[in-house]
Amino acid sequence: MASAAATKAMEPLTMYIVVRKDLSKSLGWKTGSVISQGCHVSVAVLERSRHESNTQAYLQDLENMRKVVLETKDEQSLKSLAAVLEQNDVTHHVWIEQPENFPTALATGPIPNRTGDVLAAFKKYCSLYR
Template sequence: MTSLVQYVLIRGDLARSLKWPSGAVIAQACHACVAVTHTYYSDPDTQAYLRDLGNMHKVVLEVPDEPALLSVVEALNQDEVPHVVWKEQPENIATCVAIKPSVKGAVSKYVKKFKLYGV
């Protein structure tokens, strides 16, 4: 079976300059992961990813700020890469993006410039 990975991109400025608590930042990623799984539940890659729960592979990456996050979203939209942008409400602030579980090589060009997220 081909290895599937789910990329999650979180804004680093939420914790650093905006001083969000780490739990609030982690919650954003959790919301995005659930939303993308629900949205693309019937997708064959999502189903394969869910069938192998013990071997789920997620990569959580840090983007600097909202403009950088939205730049990735624009590229994903342009190439029709399935993803979900999570927005904190009621402020409507984009905080996180989760990409549907995919073959690593299929989405690496969108995320390779980012480092692992570190609080």
Template structure:
């Protein structure tokens, strides 16, 4: 029997929310949680999502940083064009894009779209 594929859920958060707009760290974490949960919910029935959820104790997430809203929205367009399942989180009532979460994917299928983003610090 083949080993299950290693799945990862990528989350890309706007770094300028904290650095420029002075959002507290907790607010940034909440945005990532909202987006990750929404992406899982929207793609719950996908085989990769189900496999990811079966490994509850070994889930793998990578949180990356987009410099600003423009770069986040550009990424959303790239993902859309490449048919990569994702959720862009729009925070209300501000109505601003704060982060993107992909559904769980094998790293090799999506990493090329995300490699220009660094880990969130």
């Protein structure tokens, strides 16, 4: 397990949190409800990846956590992004909101910023959350 000092010397780890833009634009969800989806999925991915070295290193330096919050167009684009992450063996979680029973958000476990194929997928399917 890396120390906080070793983590700073390594490539910074970043969590990517993606929420569906259509939740607010087309489906009329309030801003707080959309933000909650990002919160749910970020906690879920940390719990699911708690034994991974990147997650352990990320959680050792709480004051310097890096997150990028993105938006994607709709359910299909979220699923397409998840498929790319799966193909690249990137730890991630898709939040399925209940009782609606559909995906609302996705988060990666902490990953190095230089993960090229993954960044290309984010550029293809996402933009910064506005």
